[in-house]
Amino acid sequence: MAITLPRPAMSANAMQPQQTDVRHVWAGAFAVGTGDMVLTALLGSCVGIGIIWRRKKRCALAHCLLAEAPAGDSGLDIRYVSNAVPALLRGLGARPEDYAELEVVAAGGASLFDHTQSPLRVGERNILAFDRAVATFGLRVVHQFLGGTQGSRITLHCATLTFDTRRLNGG
Numbered sequence: 001m002a003i004t005l006p007r008p009a010m011s012a013n014a015m016q017p018q019q020t021d022v023r024h025v026w027a028g029a030f031a032v033g034t035g036d037m038v039l040t041a042l043l044g045s046c047v048g049i050g051i052i053w054r055r056k057k058r059c060a061l062a063h064c065l066l067a068e069a070p071a072g073d074s075g076l077d078i079r080y081v082s083n084a085v086p087a088l089l090r091g092l093g094a095r096p097e098d099y100a101e102l103e104v105v106a107a108g109g110a111s112l113f114d115h116t117q118s119p120l121r122v123g124e125r126n127i128l129a130f131d132r133a134v135a136t137f138g139l140r141v142v143h144q145f146l147g148g149t150q151g152s153r154i155t156l157h158c159a160t161l162t163f164d165t166r167r168l169n170g171g
Helices: 081-092 096-101 122-137
Strands: 021-024 030-033 037-043 047-053 058-064 103-108 140-146 152-157 162-167
Touching (some): 030 037, 030 081, 037 047, 037 103, 058 152, 103 122, 103 152, 122 140
Parallel strands (some): 103 140
Antiparallel strands (some): 030 058, 037 152, 047 058, 152 162
């Protein structure tokens, strides 16, 4: 004989898991997030640059393929690290007097190919461009997960104003 006990009443909200708005930032793009948004990017030799602004409760993430924009570039092409940093600052609405409040995180810039076969060293150039860009704007880097020989992921959690970086493939 089976005994069935009544289940306690649950509200409709309690039965549904909390929804998170995950935004994958693809190569050559950036996103600004607030609230429950999560910004994330998968990176190889590309560099992911994140900025957290705690006072304004905003995050921004760019996914950059190349280091320096060519001469005469409009400054709008986010594929380039040199364009991405000022674009992130504009997207956040940060002015020079706000820069001291910003926390910069970065990941990527891996050397995925043997240097004897590929002298391009895109990852290394992207890292150098990142260093130049943050120095140009006087930004504070609180975490960097750059280089190596494997891809990585960068994730910004806008609700908690936290970040996560990790190697792909268990590395």
